[in-house]
Amino acid sequence: MKRLMIVGAGGHGRSVAEAAMASGSFEMVGFLDDAFPELTSVWGIPVLGKVSDYRAFRPDVDCCLVAIGNNLLREQAVALLKAGGFELASIIHPRALVSPRAVVGPGSAIMMGAVVGTEARLGEGAIVNCGAVVDHHCVVEDYGHLGVGAVMAGGSVLGRGAWMLANAALGYGVKIEAGRVLLPGEVVRKC
Numbered sequence: 001m002k003r004l005m006i007v008g009a010g011g012h013g014r015s016v017a018e019a020a021m022a023s024g025s026f027e028m029v030g031f032l033d034d035a036f037p038e039l040t041s042v043w044g045i046p047v048l049g050k051v052s053d054y055r056a057f058r059p060d061v062d063c064c065l066v067a068i069g070n071n072l073l074r075e076q077a078v079a080l081l082k083a084g085g086f087e088l089a090s091i092i093h094p095r096a097l098v099s100p101r102a103v104v105g106p107g108s109a110i111m112m113g114a115v116v117g118t119e120a121r122l123g124e125g126a127i128v129n130c131g132a133v134v135d136h137h138c139v140v141e142d143y144g145h146l147g148v149g150a151v152m153a154g155g156s157v158l159g160r161g162a163w164m165l166a167n168a169a170l171g172y173g174v175k176i177e178a179g180r181v182l183l184p185g186e187v188v189r190k191c
Contacts, residue, residue: 001027002062004089007054007077009033009047012127013067016109017045019093020065026089029061051077055084063089065107066125071143071161071179078107078125088124096128105142114146123160132164141178150182 004020006013009031020026030048033039039047048057054064064086066077078088088107092098098116107125110116114128117135123142128134132146135153140146141160150164153171158164159178168182171189182188 001025002089003027003029003060005029005032005048005054005057005061005064005086006067007032007051007064007081008067009036009039009042010068012069012109014042015111015130016065016067016091017042019109019111020089020091022094023092024094026063026091029057032057051080054081054086058084058086061086063087065089065091065109067109069127069145071125071145071163074125074127075143075161099136102134117154147184 004026006017028045030046032051033047034050064081066074068074090104090108092110093112095112096110096114099118101118102116102120104122105124108122110128111130113131115133120134120138122140125143126140127145129146129148131149133151137155138152139157143161144158145163147164147166149167151169155173156170157175159176161178162176162180164182166184169187174188
């Protein structure tokens with residue numbers, strides 16, 4: 001089992017920790033978090049300090065995952081940890097369905113009930129939330145984020161740092177530019 005540290009002790013961080021523990025592949029060392037200075041533990045797992053304290057825990061950690069929903073903040077924290085020599089873990093909830101022919105980039109999180117299809121590709125730091133679908137031959141570029149129930153139809157592309165909020169949908173072959181945010185329930189299709 002790899003010793004895991006998670007950056008982010010909020011809702012997404014806790015969901016990722018639960019997925020990591022359920023996978024049986026990780027031992028939780030603790031969390032780092034700037035947003036909750038009064039928080040000392042989550043389910044008996046210590047909140048070790050702020051993100052800036054990351055260097056102090058390098059000897060005790062085999063890998064880490066940044067579990068912050070904000071794409072820009074996630075990317076910045078990943079860059080910091082990579083520069084510090086940390087390995088990025090990818091967490092896949094055991095109740096997610098991921099094709100053996102899909103490619104999952106480092107630092108990605110695939111949550112309970114998510115589906116990642118044949119030859120789909122997830123970049124670094126991608127999030128596929130609960131019940132989201134990344135169909136066959138889709139691409140989620142680095143730091144792309146699918147919210148709960150978001151759906152990408154075959155061959156669609158979610159640009160770098162783009163975010164599909166809950167129940168947003170992309171039609172077949174649609175490409176979303178970097179940084180775009182799709183509102184809850186928004187549908188984008190080819191005309």
